[in-house]
Amino acid sequence: MANIVFKKSGLTAPWTDNEESILELGEIHDLDLDYGCRMGNCTACQQPILSGEVDYPSGHTGEPDEGNALLCCSQPKGDADVVIDA
Numbered sequence: 001m002a003n004i005v006f007k008k009s010g011l012t013a014p015w016t017d018n019e020e021s022i023l024e025l026g027e028i029h030d031l032d033l034d035y036g037c038r039m040g041n042c043t044a045c046q047q048p049i050l051s052g053e054v055d056y057p058s059g060h061t062g063e064p065d066e067g068n069a070l071l072c073c074s075q076p077k078g079d080a081d082v083v084i085d086a
């Protein structure tokens with residue numbers, strides 16, 4: 001399973017499939033991350049992805065900026081670690 005690395009926060013947390021999203025994983029570990037709709041529409045939760053890839057199993061309509069991911073609806077793609085600049 002992939003680790004999710006929140007670089008600025010200094011947190012590395014294993015992805016377990018018990019969480020709905022990378023945002024939720026960060027919140028479980030007490031990170032104070034930005035969000036709005038939590039449904040993939042508003043882009044308030046976007047953060048730069050430094051390495052790794054994410055997937056959007058429930059889809060999204062908001063478009064993150066180039067190189068960013070919507071944390072509220074994303075999950076790691078495959079087993080590679082995902083490093084987020086947050």
Ligand code: FES
Nearest residue numbers: 036037038043072
């Ligand atoms: S919180 Fe609105 S797109 Fe993620």
